[in-house]
Amino acid sequence: xxxxxxxxxxxxxxxxxxxxxxxxxxxxxxxxxxxxxxxxxxxxxxxxxxxxxxxxxxxxxxxxxxxxxxxxxxxxxxxxxxxxxxxxxxxxxxxxxxxxxxxxxxxxxxxxxxxxxxxxxxxxxxxxxxxxxxxxxxxxxxxxxxxxxxxxxxxxxxxxxxxxxxxxxxxxxxxxxxxxxxxxxxxxxxxxxxxxxxxxxxxxxxxxxxxxxxxxxxxxxxxxxxxxxxxxxxxxxxxxxxxxxxxxxxxxxxxxxxxxxxxxxxxxxxxxxxxxxxxxxxxxxxxxxxxxxxxxxxxxxxxxxxxxxxxxxxxxxxxxxxxxxxxxxxxxxxxxxxxxxxxxxxxxxxxxxxxxxxxxxxxxxxxxxxxxxxxxxxxxxxxxxxxxxxxxxxxxxxxxxxxxxxxxxxxxxxx
Ligand code: SF4
Numbered sequence: 001x002x003x004x005x006x007x008x009x010x011x012x013x014x015x016x017x018x019x020x021x022x023x024x025x026x027x028x029x030x031x032x033x034x035x036x037x038x039x040x041x042x043x044x045x046x047x048x049x050x051x052x053x054x055x056x057x058x059x060x061x062x063x064x065x066x067x068x069x070x071x072x073x074x075x076x077x078x079x080x081x082x083x084x085x086x087x088x089x090x091x092x093x094x095x096x097x098x099x100x101x102x103x104x105x106x107x108x109x110x111x112x113x114x115x116x117x118x119x120x121x122x123x124x125x126x127x128x129x130x131x132x133x134x135x136x137x138x139x140x141x142x143x144x145x146x147x148x149x150x151x152x153x154x155x156x157x158x159x160x161x162x163x164x165x166x167x168x169x170x171x172x173x174x175x176x177x178x179x180x181x182x183x184x185x186x187x188x189x190x191x192x193x194x195x196x197x198x199x200x201x202x203x204x205x206x207x208x209x210x211x212x213x214x215x216x217x218x219x220x221x222x223x224x225x226x227x228x229x230x231x232x233x234x235x236x237x238x239x240x241x242x243x244x245x246x247x248x249x250x251x252x253x254x255x256x257x258x259x260x261x262x263x264x265x266x267x268x269x270x271x272x273x274x275x276x277x278x279x280x281x282x283x284x285x286x287x288x289x290x291x292x293x294x295x296x297x298x299x300x301x302x303x304x305x306x307x308x309x310x311x312x313x314x315x316x317x318x319x320x321x322x323x324x325x326x327x328x329x330x331x332x333x334x335x336x337x338x339x340x341x342x343x344x345x346x347x348x349x350x351x352x353x354x355x356x357x358x359x360x361x362x363x364x365x366x367x368x369x370x371x372x373x374x375x376x377x378x379x380x381x382x383x384x385x386x387x388x389x390x391x392x393x394x395x396x397x398x399x400x401x402x403x404x405x406x407x408x409x410x411x412x413x414x415x
Pocket of ligand 1: 157158159160161164165166167168216217218219253
């Protein structure tokens with residue numbers, strides 16, 4: 001590391017590593033600021049699927065396909081309870097027209113390209129190809145008493161965070177609600193088949209995904225309507241997956257108007273703000289959306305979410321060595337959270353996956369512990385989170401980048 005990459009805040013102050021990209025060039029706008037892309041290209045959206053539709057729309061579409069409306073409920077059962085789109089398994093449907101009905105209501109959405117397993121099979125990362133060739137990921141994790149799936153909500157991302165491989169490729173397109181739900185259905189199918197962990201050690205027949213985190217590829221609140229349709233389908237007990245809303249975490253880097261909109265929905269999902277820095281000077285560089293909505297605005301919106309829903313908010317904070325892990329930043333974060341009241345927030349610091357020699361390197365353990373201690377001492381419940389799947393998940397979007405590199409090296413087009 002050169003001197004210019006690591007400049008002290010004050011001549012006698014703690015070391016301050018500044019964020020910068022490594023291995024890619026960040027796209028900049030005409031003013032030299034990181035480019036933010038909110039509007040998604042329309043092209044490439046998949047065919048309409050049952051999970052894109054409301055229950056009434058499903059009935060109407062089944063009728064359009066020449067079948068009585070009650071067939072919609074049978075398809076819902078096959079898809080959301082038996083995790084199948086294969087007409088061969090739908091023997092309660094008349095053989096005549098069954099294939100056409102399944103093709104019209106449950107078109108193929110995700111093709112598995114690669115699967116990586118770690119933690120003795122308790123963590124599985126999927127790389128999916130969408131119908132237009134775009135690549136996305138999901139990660140399935142078994143914990144004691146719960147099974148969590150980290151889902152993608154966009155192909156690529158327009159938020160351009162300098163540490164994130166996904167952000168550098170820009171936004172390819174929004175994912176449809178059904179493409180989001182299908183990640184859960186495919187994970188449930190794998191679990192039902194005994195594919196998560198050693199079946200002799202864990203698992204029983206009716207196990208399924210209990211928790212969803214929208215922390216895969218994409219900024220969920222930039223694809224608001226489709227993400228909310230997916231969430232409604234996940235929680236719908238009669239016409240969907242019947243999951244608990246509390247087990248679903250919607251995270252954002254801070255799209256304030258969308259946070260306010262989410263707070264007004266009548267679905268008590270868990271809300272997480274990926275803050276990563278309590279001061280605008282650093283956050284402007286780490287999270288370019290901060291140039292639109294500042295730390296205080298994002299925290300006000302997060303507090304507003306708590307007030308409207310009564311749901312405690314999570315603050316996500318990746319601890320990065322000498323960049324954002326200073327004791328004074330822990331104190332500043334505690335002050336800003338306490339200034340907005342008590343008991344409304346929980347902080348989850350996560351040591352960044354270590355990349356030796358990079359400016360984006362995990363904080364040292366004593367520094368992590370001190371950061372957590374200061375927040376807890378200030379009355380902010382704070383829990384250091386583990387980085388599950390470390391061996392296979394260097395950074396968000398890394399698997400896609402690797403796949404594309406290999407495809408390019410092999411002369412295979414990736415679009
Ligand atoms: S960190 Fe998240 S919001 Fe930022 S570019 Fe990556 S996927 Fe987008």
